[in-house]
Amino acid sequence: MPAFGLGTFRLKDQVVIDSVSNAPELGYRAIDTAQIYGNEAEVGQAIAGSGIARDQLFIVTKLWTDHYASDQVIPSLKDSLAKLRTAYVDLTLIHWPSPARAVPLADTLGALMDARTHGLTKAIGVSNFNIALLQEAIDTVGAGNLATHQIELSPYLQNRKVAAFAKSHGIHTTSYMTLAYGKVLNDPVLLQIAAQHGATTAQVALAWAMQLGYAVIPSSTRRVNLQGNLKARQLKLTDADMALIATLDRGERLANPENLAPAWD
Structure with a gap:
């Protein structure tokens, strides 16, 4: 699982084409999209035009809730692959828990395991789960079959309980909305740390x-x-910096859609 990638949430049409076209030129090799973003075709177009060999890229997509039934997972994933212009994705995630638990988690995970067996995806994982749902997923397919748990996580929402639970089972965490829709960019603590390192708050x-x-x-x-975001890979924060940022947690959740979000820990 690459430590750094490009997200495409809320990016549409020519905007997403430009973003995904620029990213590989700058050194990005991981691209994250989802069926519900409505941009898989544009992402695929930009990737195809990037000139980067497929085996040098790490492409992630996420199943939408309409496609969780065991007989719909593989057809919907094949549709995503056609849009993305690739024979496989590197990682497929369950985007949100099934609304009202209408589709048993075991059904979706079982179909994703089949998709992996058939070479449609190299790895599978989950997104936006709480601890109880992560435990259910572990009980269903084993922690070793869950490549990552993608969850909202920022200095203002540090999600320590869920992240620690995932880590205790060897499940990697992917942070989305790490900049909290830009809210953290003017934070006084981050501005202070950024100034000390000659860096940006992002x-x-x-x-x-x-x-x-x-x-x-x-x-x-x-x-x-x-280009600036990519430089975060070279920035090394001190223990004092990390301790200061730890104090910023205020449980401020920005992604909490009604009828989709679980009972958060």
């Missing part, structure tokens, strides 16, 4: 997450920001 937040062992997938529509 780089500080991303470096913080990576130093905790999480992968990050920030998105941007501007080439200069894509």
Whole structure:
């Protein structure tokens, strides 16, 4: 699981094409999308035009809730592959828990395991689960078959309980919305740390997450920001920096859709 990738949430049409076209030129090799984003075809177009060999890229997509039934997982994934112009994705995630638990988790995970066996995806995982759902997934397919748990995680929502539970079972955590929709960019503590390192606040937040062992997938529509975010990989925060950022947690959750979100820990 690459530590750094490009997110494409909320990016559409030519905007996402430009973002995904710029990213590989700058050194990005992981691209994260989802069926519900409505941009898989544009992402596929940009990847095809990037000139980067397929085996050098790490492509992630996520199943939408309409496709969780065991007989729908593989057809929907094949549709995603056609849009992405690839024979396989590197990672497929269950995007959110099944609404009202209408489809048993075991059905979806079982079909994803079959998809992996058939070479449609190299790995599988989950997103937006709480501890109880993670435990159910572990009981169903084993922790070793869950490549990552993708969850909202930022300096303002540090999700320590869920991340610690995943880590205790050897499940990697991917942080999305690490910049909290840009809210952290003007945080006084992050501004102070950034000034000390000659960095940006975005780089500080991303470096913080990576130093905790999480992968990050920030998105941007501007080439200069894509390039700047990538420099977070070289930023090393001190123990004092990390301790200061730990104090910023205020449980501020931004992704909490009604009828989809579980009872958060």
